[in-house]
Amino acid sequence: MRRIKNGETEAFRQVLAEQTKPLIKLAYGVTGQLEEAEDIAQESLLTLWRIAPKWEARATISTYLRTVVTRKAIDVIRRRKAQADDQTWEGLSDTGQNPEEELESRQTSAMVRTYLAELPDRQRAAIVLTHFENKSHQDAANAMELSVDAFSSLLARARRALRHKIEQSQPGGDGNDQDDEIA
Amino acid sequence: MIKMTKSPDRSVSENATPADLEELLDTHGPDLTLWPDASDVDRARKAALNDRQFRSKLDAATKLAQHLTVISEELDDHPMLDAAAGKIELTLMAHAERRGPVRQVFSSTTLVRLAATILIACAVGAGVGHYAEGPLTGGTEMSDDVLYGLMDVPFESLAAI
Numbered sequence: 001m002r003r004i005k006n007g008e009t010e011a012f013r014q015v016l017a018e019q020t021k022p023l024i025k026l027a028y029g030v031t032g033q034l035e036e037a038e039d040i041a042q043e044s045l046l047t048l049w050r051i052a053p054k055w056e057a058r059a060t061i062s063t064y065l066r067t068v069v070t071r072k073a074i075d076v077i078r079r080r081k082a083q084a085d086d087q088t089w090e091g092l093s094d095t096g097q098n099p100e101e102e103l104e105s106r107q108t109s110a111m112v113r114t115y116l117a118e119l120p121d122r123q124r125a126a127i128v129l130t131h132f133e134n135k136s137h138q139d140a141a142n143a144m145e146l147s148v149d150a151f152s153s154l155l156a157r158a159r160r161a162l163r164h165k166i167e168q169s170q171p172g173g174d175g176n177d178q179d180d181e182i183a
Numbered sequence: 184m185i186k187m188t189k190s191p192d193r194s195v196s197e198n199a200t201p202a203d204l205e206e207l208l209d210t211h212g213p214d215l216t217l218w219p220d221a222s223d224v225d226r227a228r229k230a231a232l233n234d235r236q237f238r239s240k241l242d243a244a245t246k247l248a249q250h251l252t253v254i255s256e257e258l259d260d261h262p263m264l265d266a267a268a269g270k271i272e273l274t275l276m277a278h279a280e281r282r283g284p285v286r287q288v289f290s291s292t293t294l295v296r297l298a299a300t301i302l303i304a305c306a307v308g309a310g311v312g313h314y315a316e317g318p319l320t321g322g323t324e325m326s327d328d329v330l331y332g333l334m335d336v337p338f339e340s341l342a343a344i
Binding site: 009012013016018020021024025028029035037039040042045046049108109112113116127130131152153156157159160162163166167170174178 | 205206209210212239240243244246247248250251252253254255257259264265268270272273274275276278279280302306328
C-alpha cells in the first residue's frame with residue numbers, strides 16, 4: 001500500500017491482478033448479477049486508489065476491499081427489494097466444462113445453484129459470506145451490519161431452506177419439514 | 184470439506200431435543216469439529232448413530248456444504264469472471280495512468296504551519312515598521328513631478344491641459 005500511496009501504478013496493477021476476480025465473485029455471490037458485481041468491484045477498487053494517500057493500515061488491503069464490496073453488495077440488494085428474485089444468478093449457469101464429467105454431481109450442484117438463487121437476498125448473502133468467503137459469524141455479521149445472533153439465525157434459516165429443498169428433491173424425499181419457517 | 188471458522192456458542196441444554204440439534208446443525212454447519220460446545224458435539228454424534236432422522240439431516244447438510252464448495256470453485260474458474268476482471272483491470276489501470284495518484288496537495292498540518300508562519304511574518308513586519316524609521320516614513324516628503332505630477336496645480340487647471 002505504501003507503494004500505491006507513492007503513486008506507483010505497478011503496485012496498483014498487482015493489487016488488481018490479485019483482487020479483482022475474487023471481489024467480482026463475492027459481489028456476484030451476494031447480488032446474483034454479474035453487471036452489478038462488476039460495478040461494485042470496480043467502484044471499490046477505485047475507492048482504494050483514491051484513498052491511498054490517506055491510507056491508515058488498520059486492515060489488510062484484501063480485508064478492506066472485501067468489507068467494502070460486501071457492504072456495497074448488501075446495499076444493492078437492500079435497494080432492490082421490490083425486484084423479482086428471478087433475475088439473480090443468471091448467465092453463469094454453464095461453466096463450459098465437459099457435461100459428461102461427474103454428471104450427477106454437476107446436476108445436483110446446478111440444482112443447488114438454482115435453490116441458492118431462489119433464496120431471499122439476505123439469506124443468500126449469509127450463505128455466500130460463510131461458504132464462499134469462509135467468514136466467521138462475527139466477521140460476516142459485521143459485514144452485514146447485524147448482531148452475531150441475528151446473523152447466526154439468518155444463516156441457519158438459509159441452510160435449512162436449502163437443505164429442505166435438497167431433501168425434497170432426493171428420491172424418497174417427503175418434505176416432512178415443510179412447516180418450518182424459511183423466509 | 185469446506186474450511187470454516189468456529190461459530191459463536193449457542194449450546195443447548197442436557198435435554199436437547201432433535202429440533203434443538205437440527206437448529207445447531209443449521210447454525211454451525213455439518214462439520215461437528217467446528218461446533219463450539221463439546222457436549223453438543225457428543226449429543227450430535229450420538230444422535231447421528233441412533234436417530235435415523237437426524238442422520239439424514241446431517242447427511243443432507245454435508246451434501247449441501249459440498250455442493251456450495253463446488254459452486255464456489257466453479258465461480259473461481261468461470262471464464263465470464265475472468266473476462267469481467269480483465270475489463271475492470273484495463274479500465275482502472277488506464278484511469279490510474281491517466282490521472283496519476285490522487286494526492287493531498289497540503290495536509291492540514293502543513294496548512295496550520297503555513298498560516299502560523301504568515302502570522303509571525305506579519306507580526307515581525309509590523310513591529311519593525313513601528314520602531315524603525317525608514318526612508319518612506321521619515322520627515323522628508325517624497326516629491327517627484329515626473330512620477331506624481333505637479334501637486335500644487337489646481338485640479339480645475341488640469342482639465343485645460
